Amino acid sequence: MKEQVPIDLIAEKDYKDKVAKRDKESLYYEGKAEELSLKSTKRFAEYHPNPSKSILTGITFAHRDLESVVQSMAGEGPWAVISGLNPSGPLHFGHKQIFEEVLWMQKQGAEVFIPITNDESYVVGKVKSLSESRKIAYDKVIPSIIAMGFSPEKTHIFVDSDYPDLYNLAIDISKHLTLNKIYKVFGFGENKEDENPGTIFYRGGIQLAQILLPQYEEFGGKRPSVVPVGIDQYPYILLARDAALKKGFTPPAATFVRFEEGLDGKGKMSASRPGSAIFLTDNLEDAKRKIKSAYTGGSPSAAFQREHGGVPEICPIYQLRAYHFPNNDGLKEQCATGKILCGECKKQATDEVSVYLAEHQAKLPVAKSKIDKFLLKKPIRSILTK
Amino acid sequence: MKEQVPIDLIAEKDYKDKVAKRDKESLYYEGKAEELSLKSTKRFAEYHPNPSKSILTGITFAHRDLESVVQSMAGEGPWAVISGLNPSGPLHFGHKQIFEEVLWMQKQGAEVFIPITNDESYVVGKVKSLSESRKIAYDKVIPSIIAMGFSPEKTHIFVDSDYPDLYNLAIDISKHLTLNKIYKVFGFGENKEDENPGTIFYRGGIQLAQILLPQYEEFGGKRPSVVPVGIDQYPYILLARDAALKKGFTPPAATFVRFEEGLDGKGKMSASRPGSAIFLTDNLEDAKRKIKSAYTGGSPSAAFQREHGGVPEICPIYQLRAYHFPNNDGLKEQCATGKILCGECKKQATDEVSVYLAEHQAKLPVAKSKIDKFLLKKPIRSILTK
Numbered sequence: 147m148k149e150q151v152p153i154d155l156i157a158e159k160d161y162k163d164k165v166a167k168r169d170k171e172s173l174y175y176e177g178k179a180e181e182l183s184l185k186s187t188k189r190f191a192e193y194h195p196n197p198s199k200s201i202l203t204g205i206t207f208a209h210r211d212l213e214s215v216v217q218s219m220a221g222e223g224p225w226a227v228i229s230g231l232n233p234s235g236p237l238h239f240g241h242k243q244i245f246e247e248v249l250w251m252q253k254q255g256a257e258v259f260i261p262i263t264n265d266e267s268y269v270v271g272k273v274k275s276l277s278e279s280r281k282i283a284y285d286k287v288i289p290s291i292i293a294m295g296f297s298p299e300k301t302h303i304f305v306d307s308d309y310p311d312l313y314n315l316a317i318d319i320s321k322h323l324t325l326n327k328i329y330k331v332f333g334f335g336e337n338k339e340d341e342n343p344g345t346i347f348y349r350g351g352i353q354l355a356q357i358l359l360p361q362y363e364e365f366g367g368k369r370p371s372v373v374p375v376g377i378d379q380y381p382y383i384l385l386a387r388d389a390a391l392k393k394g395f396t397p398p399a400a401t402f403v404r405f406e407e408g409l410d411g412k413g414k415m416s417a418s419r420p421g422s423a424i425f426l427t428d429n430l431e432d433a434k435r436k437i438k439s440a441y442t443g444g445s446p447s448a449a450f451q452r453e454h455g456g457v458p459e460i461c462p463i464y465q466l467r468a469y470h471f472p473n474n475d476g477l478k479e480q481c482a483t484g485k486i487l488c489g490e491c492k493k494q495a496t497d498e499v500s501v502y503l504a505e506h507q508a509k510l511p512v513a514k515s516k517i518d519k520f521l522l523k524k525p526i527r528s529i530l531t532k
Numbered sequence: 533m534k535e536q537v538p539i540d541l542i543a544e545k546d547y548k549d550k551v552a553k554r555d556k557e558s559l560y561y562e563g564k565a566e567e568l569s570l571k572s573t574k575r576f577a578e579y580h581p582n583p584s585k586s587i588l589t590g591i592t593f594a595h596r597d598l599e600s601v602v603q604s605m606a607g608e609g610p611w612a613v614i615s616g617l618n619p620s621g622p623l624h625f626g627h628k629q630i631f632e633e634v635l636w637m638q639k640q641g642a643e644v645f646i647p648i649t650n651d652e653s654y655v656v657g658k659v660k661s662l663s664e665s666r667k668i669a670y671d672k673v674i675p676s677i678i679a680m681g682f683s684p685e686k687t688h689i690f691v692d693s694d695y696p697d698l699y700n701l702a703i704d705i706s707k708h709l710t711l712n713k714i715y716k717v718f719g720f721g722e723n724k725e726d727e728n729p730g731t732i733f734y735r736g737g738i739q740l741a742q743i744l745l746p747q748y749e750e751f752g753g754k755r756p757s758v759v760p761v762g763i764d765q766y767p768y769i770l771l772a773r774d775a776a777l778k779k780g781f782t783p784p785a786a787t788f789v790r791f792e793e794g795l796d797g798k799g800k801m802s803a804s805r806p807g808s809a810i811f812l813t814d815n816l817e818d819a820k821r822k823i824k825s826a827y828t829g830g831s832p833s834a835a836f837q838r839e840h841g842g843v844p845e846i847c848p849i850y851q852l853r854a855y856h857f858p859n860n861d862g863l864k865e866q867c868a869t870g871k872i873l874c875g876e877c878k879k880q881a882t883d884e885v886s887v888y889l890a891e892h893q894a895k896l897p898v899a900k901s902k903i904d905k906f907l908l909k910k911p912i913r914s915i916l917t918k
Contacts (some may be wrong), residue, residue, distance in 0.1 A: 265703050276704055277916050307916050310696035317651050318662055320730035325711075328729065343714065344706035350729030457728030530663050530693050 153323055153397070164457040171460065175207055178377050182400060184208035190386060194219075198250035200403060205469060206247060206374070211399040215370040219254045226360035226371040228398070229253045230261035233279050233305075234272035235417030236286035236425040240406040243469055245294055247374050255373070259365075259522070261356040262287055265306040269344035272418065276307050288517055290426045293509035302350035302365075302522035306352065311526040315362070316351030317387045318529055323350045326369045331381040350385070352529060361395040363528040371398040376405055376414070387461040406469070407462040411441025415462070426465070427507065430500050435498050437463065443481065444488035455484040463488070463495050471498045550843040555628035557846065561593055561790060564763050570594035570788060580605075584636035591855060592633060592760070596769060597785040601756040605640045612746035612757040613637045614784070616647035619665050619691075620658035621739055621803030622672035622811040628793040629855055631680055633760050633789070634705040642758070644687045645751075645908070647742040648673055648684055655730035658804060662693050676812045679895035687907035688751075691736065697912040701748070702737030704915055705775045709736045717767040736771070741771040747781040749914040757784040762791055762800070792855070793848040797800060797827025801848070810852070813893065816886050823849065823882050829867065830874035841870040849874070849881050857884045 175491035179186065187206050191197045200206040214374040218225035229248045231241055252258050264279035283305045291303065293411030306312060328350045340342060361368050380402070387397035394487050405414030415423040424433050443461030458464035458481040467474045480486040565572065573592050575581045586592040604611035615634045617627055638644050650665035659665040669691045677689065692698060714736045715724050747754050759769060766788070773783035791800030794808030801809040810819050829847030830839035844850035844867040853860045866872040 175632050265700075269707060271707075274538070276700060277918055282918055307700050310699040313696040313699040314651075314662055314693050317655060319728045320733075321655060321657075323728055324726050325729065325732065326725035330726065339712035339715065341758060342707050342709055343711065343732045344703045346711065346729045347706075347733035460817070500678050530666055532663055 153447050154450065157445045157447035158407065160446055161219065161450070161454055161457070164460055166455050168459045171404075175377070178380075179208040179402075182210075183355055184210050184381055185212070187212075187401070196254075198247055199469070200243065200247045200250075201401075203403075203469065205243065206401045206403050208377075208402045209400060210387075210402075211397065212372065213255075214396065215372050218256075218370050221255060224366060224369050225256050226259060226365075226369060227256040228259045228261070228357050228360065228371060228373050229375075230259075230263055230268040230356060231287070232263045232270070232272065233283040233287045234267040235282065235420070235423075236427040237290040237419060238257045238415055238423035238425045239466060239470060240415035240423060242294070242426065243406050244374055244403060245291060246470075249295060249351050251372065251374075252297060252300055256300070257366075259356075260291060260301065260303045260365050261359075261362055262305045263304065263353070263356070265352065267346070269342060269348050276478075278303055278502075280307050284517065286427055288498060288520070289510045289513040290506070292513035292516055293426075293506055298516065298518070298519040301520055303520045304522040306356075309522065310358075312352055314529055315355035315359070316347065319354050319358070319393070320347065320351035322389060322392045323385065325350075327385075330383055332399060333381075339361075342454050348489060349382075353382050354386045355383065357398055358390055358393065358395055361390070361393075362526060364398070364524050364526055368395050370399060373398050374401045374403065375466065377402050407460060407465050409436050409440040409462045411432050424499060424503075426503065427510075428503065430503060433499050433503055435497050437499065440492065442488045442492075444491075448487055451487055454486040455482040456488070458482055463491055467491070467495050467498060470502070535874050536616055539833050540836065540846070543833035545833045545834075546832055547836070547840055547843070550846055551908075554843050554845045557790075558701035560730060561763070562582065565594040565788075568596075568766055570596050573598075573787070577641045584633055585855070586629065586633045586636075589789075589855065591629065591859075592787045592789050593625050594763075595786060596773075596788075597783065598758065598787060600643075600782065601758050601786050604642075604756050605639060610752060610755050611642050612645060612751075612755060612825070613642040613757050614645045614647070614743050614746065614757060615761075616645075616649055617673070617674045618649045618652040619669040620653040621668065621809075622678040622813040624803060624809035624811045625852060625856060626801035626809060628680070629792050630760055631677060632788060632856075633787070635681060636760065636762075638683060638686055642686070643746065643752075644682060645742075645746055646677060646687065647736075647745075648689065648691045649739070649742070651730070651738065652734055655728060655734050666691055670903065672811075672813055674906070675896045676892070678899035678902055678906060679812075679892055683908070684905040686900065687906055688909040689903075689906045691743075695908060698738055698741050698745075700915055701745070701912060702733065704732065705744070705779070706737035707853040708775060708778045709771065711736075713771075716833045717770055718768075724841040735768075740772045740775045743768065743784055744776055744779065744781055747776070748912060750910050750912055751912070752873075754781050756782050759784050760787045760789065763788045793846060793851050795822050795848045796824040797848065808887075811887060812889065813896075814889065816889060819885050819889055820882050823878050823885065826878070828874045828878075829862060830877075834873055837873055838870045838875065841868040842874070844868055849877055853877070853881050853884060856888070 187201045187209055188363045190212055191201050227248055246257055262283040264276060264283050267273045267279035268276050288303055323460060328346060357373055360371055383400040390397040408415045408419060410419060410422045417423060424436055440463055442459035442463050458478045464481055468477055573587045573595055576598055577587050601611045613632060613634055634644055648669040650662060650669050652726060653659045653665035654662050674689055714732060743759055746757055769786040776783040794801045794805060796808045803809060810822055826849055828849050829843035844864045850867055854863055
């Protein structure tokens with residue numbers, strides 16, 4: 147018989163590992179903010195009369211130049227928010243987190259532009275054809291966005307393939323860039339010459355055109371804007387701010403969010419690892435199953451966890467509950483002090499998610515019928531005629 | 533007093549230089565044809581009941597896969613010709629030479645597609661904005677093309693910026709390519725990373741989409757096609773043939789023309805050296821001036837030229853007259869045997885060009901009024917919906 151490692155020793159090592167993971171993540175975000183000279187959102191949260199939940203909780207942990215929209219937020223002029231995604235799968239709770247933030251910005255007066263980048267899904271190899279990602283966009287992504295409560299008057303959604311006027315803006319902008327600059331900013335490695343030309347043009351043209359879109363004459367001209375993104379999207383912000391100066395636009399501000407931890411504990415929630423995410427179109431059984439088998443910040447030993455508590459900061463279940471559902475303000479402490487264990491917490495999470503999914507999915511048929519009211523179709527001609 | 537070099541020695545050296553230039557050019561084209569495994573057009577000229585002047589005279593000196601359209605040329609099915617240009621300036625006689633060939637193909641039954649690549653003019657830096665090259669396209673280029681006699685029923689002209697549906701085709705095609713392949717095929721040098729993303733996407737996407745355009749469902753589907761080009765455009769043909777196989781299309785054939793010599797004797801006739809070209813929109817005085825000061829295959833000594841003749845093969849005036857104007861079949865021999873000298877030849881060239889320009893320019897107002905009948909506007913949707 148092999149000697150068993152005592153459960154207490156296993157639990158202690160597990161706890162230490164999780165604390166180390168928490169500290170490492172915290173350092174990662176702090177380090178990134180410092181490296182990129184971003185400002186903390188804390189000061190903004192103190193001074194804003196009604197900060198978003200994401201800013202209050204530090205999920206939106208840093209920003210670049212958010213000062214530039216403060217006056218507009220206070221009602222002194224138009225401003226825009228640009229926030230898109232590549233439709234390689236349905237919307238999940240990681241996307242929902244960002245779009246809740248965008249919704250808050252819309253309530254502060256922003257006009258919202260949502261590019262659905264089905265061309266990106268294709269060039270980076272997440273789908274087999276433009277038509278595949280285009281179909282996901284209309285069937286799964288756009289209805290869920292609409293069902294979240296955006297206003298049709300102040301929200302403009304477009305699927306890149308169906309809005310090819312972007313091409314002219316992208317060509318115009320790309321002339322000011324070099325491959326070398328793109329390689330550096332995105333940190334392309336040795337295999338950079340294996341990239342396809344579409345990926346390069348997407349990064350050095352199309353994506354930047356999307357970010358600057360609200361400032362073209364057709365959409366009201368130069369004005370402050372914000373792009374809420376994950377920290378990995380920083381290169382786009384950098385390039386878009388450079389491009390804005392070249393075009394005589396206002397450099398767009400950005401807010402940076404922490405990634406929502408995937409349920410598999412293997413990185414951020416992502417459509418490319420379906421087990422990592424709860425999609426807003428998941429059926430209840432699938433959602434329950436994913437929650438039940440989710441990685442957590444808890445311990446393999448209930449006794450140990452009661453004594454030492456869990457590590458909520460790295461727990462996808464904690465993040466899901468604390469961010470997406472109300473009345474969970476005390477959860478962090480409950481977890482960290484061992485007052486709630488993972489079984490109970492997952493049970494409550496399942497209830498919360500089930501209610502949300504049922505309500506959300508009930509709204510989808512109406513949302514689908516309204517898609518046309520949200521679609522941006524305005525031809526972009528000013529750049530061609532002067 | 534410095535010793536004068538006798539005029540006979542000067543004339544002899546000049547003659548030798550010109551003969552050497554002729555032989556070098558001839559070897560260049562032969563070498564290119566061999567290097568790229570192109571076939572000579574001689575056999576085609578023998579067998580075709582009505583070959584074009586360009587093929588008969590060897591200006592169209594080589595081809596790739598022209599056999600693939602022979603049956604269609606004989607009336608056994610639809611075929612297409614794709615021939616465009618970047619509108620950094622008005623149409624000149626070098627363009628006219630290619631479009632005469634395209635006209636001949638239209639008379640053999642081809643449906644003609646003419647992309648006016650104002651995006652290319654911009655990304656390669658020949659104009660300052662998309663709007664500048666777009667304006668030249670409509671003001672100068674398209675009217676001249678129409679005035680050459682194309683049929684509105686079988687000719688489809690489009691300016692890239694006004695036909696951004698190309699973007700989706702280009703993105704689709706570009707996925708099958710790598711930067712490395714583009715670098716190799718086009719022979720990019722050490723500074724390749726200074727290229728802008730638009731140039732790369734144009735070469736590895738947009739241009740290929742244009743060549744394959746007639747084979748998309750909207751335009752009749754898979755069929756033989758020909759692209760008449762200068763030999764420097766070979767990389768596009770190679771990439772387009774590869775892309776055709778990936779899309780299940782017929783690889784496009786190509787005919788290759790010798791460049792028309794610039795009037796300045798410094799390379800091919802080109803809008804980027806205005807002195808090198810007679811533009812179809814030049815006023816008569818400018819045209820006369822350019823001809824009068826043109827480089828020729830003649831000698832600085834009239835006596836020498838009467839005895840030894842000129843070198844017509846490298847002479848822009850000879851090329852202009854022999855290709856563009858009838859009744860000049862004997863000119864080559866007259867020149868080579870010294871029976872006609874440059875002064876007289878230039879005078880006749882001036883007369884011929886003046887008559888042509890006057891006639892051509894008289895047609896432009898009507899041609900301008902017809903532009904809309906030639907423009908391709910059909911949405912390209914098939915690639916997005918299946």
